[in-house]
Structures are given as C-alpha cells and as structure tokens.
Amino acid sequence: MAKVSLQGVSKFYGKVQAVKKIDLEIINKEFLVLVGPSGCGKSSSLRMIAGLEEIDEGIIKIGDKEMNNLEPRERNVSMVFQNYALYPHMTVEENLGFSLKIAGLAKNEIEERVHEAAGILDITEFLQRKPSQLSGGQRQRVAMGRAIVRRPDVFLFDEPLSNLDAKLRNQMRTEIKRLHQKVSTTIVYVTHDQVEAMTLADRIVIMKDGIIEQIGTPLDLFERPATKFVATFIGSPSMNMIKASIVKQNNELSMKTNDGIIVPVPKDKQNSVIEGQNISFGFRAEDIVPLKFGQKPSSAWEMQSSVNLAEPLGTETLIFTNFGEIEIVSRMFTPEQVKSNDVLDFALNLDRTYLFDENSGLAI
Amino acid sequence: MNKKQINNILIWFSAIILIILIMTPGLWVVLTAFRPQVDVMAKPAVWIPRNLNLIQFETMLFGGSEGSMGRSPIPVLSYLRNSLIISFTSTFIAVLVGTIGGYGFARHNFKHKNKYFLLIMLTRTIPGISLSLPIFIIFSKIGLIDTHIGIILVFVALNIPFTIWLTDGFFRQIPRAMSEVAMTDGCTKLQAFWHIELPLSRSGIASAGIFAFLISWNEYALVSNLARSTDSKTLTVGLMDFTAQFTINWPGMCALAVFIIIPALILTFMVQKHLVTGLTFGGVKG
Numbered sequence: 001m002a003k004v005s006l007q008g009v010s011k012f013y014g015k016v017q018a019v020k021k022i023d024l025e026i027i028n029k030e031f032l033v034l035v036g037p038s039g040c041g042k043s044s045s046l047r048m049i050a051g052l053e054e055i056d057e058g059i060i061k062i063g064d065k066e067m068n069n070l071e072p073r074e075r076n077v078s079m080v081f082q083n084y085a086l087y088p089h090m091t092v093e094e095n096l097g098f099s100l101k102i103a104g105l106a107k108n109e110i111e112e113r114v115h116e117a118a119g120i121l122d123i124t125e126f127l128q129r130k131p132s133q134l135s136g137g138q139r140q141r142v143a144m145g146r147a148i149v150r151r152p153d154v155f156l157f158d159e160p161l162s163n164l165d166a167k168l169r170n171q172m173r174t175e176i177k178r179l180h181q182k183v184s185t186t187i188v189y190v191t192h193d194q195v196e197a198m199t200l201a202d203r204i205v206i207m208k209d210g211i212i213e214q215i216g217t218p219l220d221l222f223e224r225p226a227t228k229f230v231a232t233f234i235g236s237p238s239m240n241m242i243k244a245s246i247v248k249q250n251n252e253l254s255m256k257t258n259d260g261i262i263v264p265v266p267k268d269k270q271n272s273v274i275e276g277q278n279i280s281f282g283f284r285a286e287d288i289v290p291l292k293f294g295q296k297p298s299s300a301w302e303m304q305s306s307v308n309l310a311e312p313l314g315t316e317t318l319i320f321t322n323f324g325e326i327e328i329v330s331r332m333f334t335p336e337q338v339k340s341n342d343v344l345d346f347a348l349n350l351d352r353t354y355l356f357d358e359n360s361g362l363a364i
Numbered sequence: 365m366n367k368k369q370i371n372n373i374l375i376w377f378s379a380i381i382l383i384i385l386i387m388t389p390g391l392w393v394v395l396t397a398f399r400p401q402v403d404v405m406a407k408p409a410v411w412i413p414r415n416l417n418l419i420q421f422e423t424m425l426f427g428g429s430e431g432s433m434g435r436s437p438i439p440v441l442s443y444l445r446n447s448l449i450i451s452f453t454s455t456f457i458a459v460l461v462g463t464i465g466g467y468g469f470a471r472h473n474f475k476h477k478n479k480y481f482l483l484i485m486l487t488r489t490i491p492g493i494s495l496s497l498p499i500f501i502i503f504s505k506i507g508l509i510d511t512h513i514g515i516i517l518v519f520v521a522l523n524i525p526f527t528i529w530l531t532d533g534f535f536r537q538i539p540r541a542m543s544e545v546a547m548t549d550g551c552t553k554l555q556a557f558w559h560i561e562l563p564l565s566r567s568g569i570a571s572a573g574i575f576a577f578l579i580s581w582n583e584y585a586l587v588s589n590l591a592r593s594t595d596s597k598t599l600t601v602g603l604m605d606f607t608a609q610f611t612i613n614w615p616g617m618c619a620l621a622v623f624i625i626i627p628a629l630i631l632t633f634m635v636q637k638h639l640v641t642g643l644t645f646g647g648v649k650g
Contacts, residue, residue, distance in 0.1 A: 051548070
C-alpha cells in the first residue's frame with residue numbers, strides 16, 4: 001500500500017510527445033481513474049508507472065522510492081490488461097500462483113494464497129481449468145486474481161472492461177469497486193469510458209493530448225468542469241455546446257450565436273466576460289426542458305423548437321431538437337409521449353449554463 | 365446426378381491422379397528395395413513384384429550373406445552415425461540461434477531492422493549448390509573438409525534464416541501483454557521468455573526444428589562435396605556407394621533410401637500436430 005507520485009513526467013515516441021510533463025499525486029488507497037480519448041497519454045502514463053515504458057523525463061515515485069530505474073518486477077505493482085493476458089498454457093491455479101512461484105514461495109503458502117484470492121473473486125471452482133475454457137467475465141476475474149495474489153503496493157488496470165459486453169461490463173465494474181473495498185490498495189485505472197470513470201473513481205484525472213485537463217472527484221468534474229473538453233467529455237449525453245460571441249444589449253451582456261440567437265449571459269458571469277469575446281456556452285440535457293412537461297427554472301430563457309427525434313428510455317426521454325442550426329438534446333423526466341415534429345417550448349436554466357473562452361477552452 | 369456430384373467426382377478423380385503421380389516414384393523405391401536385381405532390370409518392366417526379400421537390408425546392415433549382390437558391404441552404420449550427429453547437432457544449434465534471432469526481430473526495435481531481416485531472408489535466394497565451391501575452398505584452407513563440424517556449420521547457416529522467419533511470426537502472434545504481465549509478476553525478461561513466450565511458441569519452434577532436421581537429413585549436393593570418407597559421409601551421400609564403374613545396385617540403393625526415409629517419416633508423424641499448427645497459424649489468426 002503506497003502513494004504514487006509523478007513529477008514532470010514525459011514520454012516521447014520518436015518525435016511525438018505522448019505525455020507532456022504531467023504532475024500527479026495519487027493518495028494511498030485511492031481509486032484513481034485516468035480517462036481520456038485514445039492517444040491522450042493515459043496508457044503511456046500507466047505503463048510508465050508499471051515500468052513497461054521508459055520514463056523519458058521526470059520522476060515517478062511509489063511510496064518514497066524513486067522508480068525510474070527499477071524493473072517492473074522490482075516495483076511491486078500488479079497490472080491487469082485489456083486482453084487479460086492470462087497464460088494460456090497454464091491452469092487458472094498456475095496462473096494465479098505464477099508470481100508466487102517465481103518469487104520462490106513454499107508450495108503450501110502458494111496454495112493458501114491462491115485459494116484466498118480465488119475465494120475473493122469467486123473462481124475457486126475454475127482453478128483446474130485452462131483460460132480457454134473460461135468465459136470473458138471469468139477470465140477477467142482470473143486476471144484480477146492474479147493481480148491481487150501478490151499483494152502489491154499498487155494495482156494498475158489498463159482498460160480491463162473494454163473487451164466485455166455491456167451487461168458483463170456493468171457487473172464487473174461493480175466487482176472491481178467491491179474488490180477495492182475488500183483489499184483497499186491504491187488503484188490506478190485507465191479507461192476511455194467516462195461512465196466507468198465516474199462510477200469507479202475516488203478521483204478522476206482527465207487527459208487530452210498528453211496533458212492533464214482536470215483532476216477532481218467525479219462530482220467536481222461534472223459540476224465544475226475546468227475546460228470545455230472536460231465539460232463535453234463527462235456526462236452522458238454529452239453537454240450541449242454552442243459557439244457565440246458576447247454582445248451588449250439593453251445594458252446587459254448577451255451571447256449571440258452564429259445563427260443570431262441571443263441568450264443573456266447568466267447573472268454571475270456578467271462581470272467575467274467582455275464585449276466581443278468569443279465563447280462557447282454549454283448546458284446539460286437536463287438543464288433545457290420542455291416547459292409543458294417540466295419545472296420552469298427560476299432563471300430561465302425560453303425558446304420554441306420542433307422535435308427532431310425522441311428517444312424514450314423509460315425513466316427519461318431524450319428529445320433531440322434544434323437550437324438555431326445546431327442540434328441539441330434535452331432530457332425530460334416526465335413519462336409523456338413526445339413525437340417528431342411536435343413543437344415545444346423549452347426553458348434553458350441559465351444558472352446551470354457553463355461558459356468557456358473559445359481561445360483557451362477554459363471555463364469562465 | 366446433379367452438378368455437385370459431378371464436381372465431387374471430378375475433384376476426387378484429379379486428386380487420385382495427383383496422388384498417383386506423387387506416390388509412384390516413392391512406391392517404386394520401396395518396392396525396388398525388396399526385389400531382386402533381375403526383376404528391377406527386366407524389360408519390359410515387371411510392375412507387380414513376383415517375389416520379395418530382405419536380402420538388401422541384411423547385406424546393408426549385417427554385411428553380405430551368401431548370394432547377395434555387392435560383395436563389399438557399405439558402412440551404413442558409420443553413415444547413420446554421421447547423419448544423426450550432423451542432423452541433430454545442426455538442428456539444435458540452428459533452432460537455438462534462430463529462435464533467439466526470431467525473438468529479437470519480433471520483440472525489439474533497432475535501427476534498420478527491416479533491412480537486416482530482408483538481408484537474412486535474401487541469403488536463402490542463393491542456390492545452396494552454388495556455394496559449394498567457395499565453401500570447399502574455404503574449408504580446405506582451414507581444415508574443415510570431411511569433418512562433422514564443417515558440415516554442421518553449413519547446415520546451421522542454411523537453416524537459421526528459415527528458423528528466424530518462422531519463429532518471428534510466432535512470437536509476433538503472442539500478445540506483448542503476456543510477457544509484460546509476467547514481468548510485473550516478478551519475472552526478469554529472460555524468465556518471462558522462458559516461462560511464457562517459449563512454451564507458447566513451441567509449435568513454431570517444433571516445426572522450425574523439423575524443417576531444419578529434414579533439410580540436414582536429406583541434403584545431398586553440398587555434403588557430397590564436403591564429405592570424403594566414412595568420417596563424415598552421411599546416408600544420402602552413401603547412396604552413391606552403390607554405383608560401381610559399370611553397374612548400379614538399384615535394389616541396394618533403394619534399400620538405403622528406405623532406411624533414410626523411415627526416421628524422417630517417424631519424426632514427421634510424431635510432431636504432425638505441431639507441424640500443422642505451425643504451418644497454418646498465419647491463416648487462422650493474423
């Protein structure tokens with residue numbers, strides 16, 4: 001059990017810099033999720049912690065010990081890979097016990113620890129099978145078992161669920177969270193799936209193009225996105241985002257979209273923007289609701305638009321409609337039938353509208 | 365009869381003709397080994413053997429008995445010993461070096477890697493026999509003519525490129541994560557190779573080994589130049605001992621040929637499973 005710290009860490013592949021001088025402190029026993037689109041440097045960062053990639057710049061410490069020049073085996077980390085990477089020529093039991101065998105533990109101790117790990121993951125009945133005789137979920141469990149059997153300082157997960165189908169993925173997600181509660185070890189978990197990140201993480205690190213966009217708890221990121229990228233990346237459906245410029249109207253600053261729609265700048269942001277500034281404003285689907293079927297927010301801006309498409313999901317309905325030329329999505333929690341081409345009045349909650357500077361991408 | 369049946373018959377018919385074409389010479393060798401010289405030389409040819417015997421094998425293995433042809437028996441056991449020593453040693457070395465090379469090409473990046481690989485493969489475009497004169501001259505200068513070591517060296521050089529090529533493909537097929545997991549599991553790079561990657565590619569290594577062995581076991585042209593005496597002559601070269609100035613002992617030669625084929629056949633059957641996976645892996649999963 002240990003904290004992990006990355007100080008000014010970079011990774012180059014040829015001339016491409018995949019990770020750009022990132023700093024990150026991972027607290028002991030924390031479940032930290034690195035999330036971002038592919039190519040953002042999250043896997044490279046994880047592999048540098050594991051020792052599978054050279055650290056080209058900066059320092060990585062586990063506990064208080066510098067890891068830069070240590071081999072993977074000297075770092076006491078366990079890694080779970082996307083394709084499981086179970087040893088196909090060994091039984092489940094041998095897979096689990098392999099690291100202990102290499103470490104030279106006594107046979108009975110290996111057996112004891114293998115059975116303990118198998119018990120935690122509920123795979124005792126498969127111990128004598130080969131990986132090829134297991135289902136995807138079972139394989140994933142064995143891969144996790146192989147990781148915990150060593151009692152490492154840090155668990156590293158590299159997109160462990162992306163090979164599973166949706167139902168199994170949800171189930172395994174819960175199990176990973178439960179596993180973390182049972183073994184309470186520091187976990188660094190890489191995924192491109194923001195739902196996984198939100199549900200699993202104590203803290204999320206969002207990366208893009210090799211830099212960290214924001215670090216925070218799931219709710220932090222959801223409620224207070226630091227950048228436009230974070231805002232659109234976190235949350236499903238994605239935050240509606242509309243480009244506009246600031247104009248002055250009736251002594252008040254407003255946002256004028258490219259289609260000429262004018263929306264007042266929220267009260268608390270009036271002093272943070274200047275006339276002529278190019279911005280994007282964003283709002284989540286639940287913050288623009290059809291007036292007829294929802295509560296009118298206290299600080300509302302209304303518009304009328306026709307429905308392009310409605311997706312009833314049971315507890316909620318997603319309504320696709322147009323904001324000028326741009327298609328946006330609205331989330332309605334009332335079980336009402338909405339059809340295409342229905343014309344509805346929508347209310348946008350200005351208190352929950354986010355503004356981002358168009359040049360820097362930073363939140364205003 | 366519908367079209368499908370006609371098709372089937374056609375396919376079977378052509379297959380049978382092909383098999384006959386391929387099998388007849390081999391079958392003829394085997395039959396000849398068991399027939400007296402008169403039968404073999406008869407004109408018109410005697411297709412169905414009239415009497416079969418084991419005289420040639422007796423002569424070959426235990427020295428001539430009364431009534432057999434070829435009074436001075438051929439030192440088959442010496443040739444066998446040479447063949448075994450040369451084939452096994454050269455195969456072992458070629459597979460060892462070739463596997464390490466294949467692993468290197470599959471797992472490591474270095475400058476001009478593709479060019480090196482191509483260069484190694486290009487060595488196989490040169491017909492082996494065209495090398496016989498240079499090899500002969502070099503070997504005669506350093507005293508390797510008519511030695512096991514000399515011939516082993518030649519076979520090792522011949523077999524390494526193929527072994528590299530085959531094992532490279534196998535190692536590529538094993539996910540990198542496999543050895544990475546082993547390394548976080550506490551293995552050194554060498555242990556990961558030994559415990560994980562080597563067992564997983566054993567089909568490829570086995571088929572590379574069989575090919576290397578068969579090439580060494582069956583090679584004739586090069587060895588016939590380099591081997592001068594019973595010190596290093598192999599079984600295939602020994603075949604020529606059955607030719608005298610005016611006669612060729614066909615049954616004797618064929619008996620030795622059968623003797624050469626048998627170990628190769630046994631070996632091939634023993635590792636058939638590996639050979640099939642070894643040669644089809646590319647088509648199953650890229």
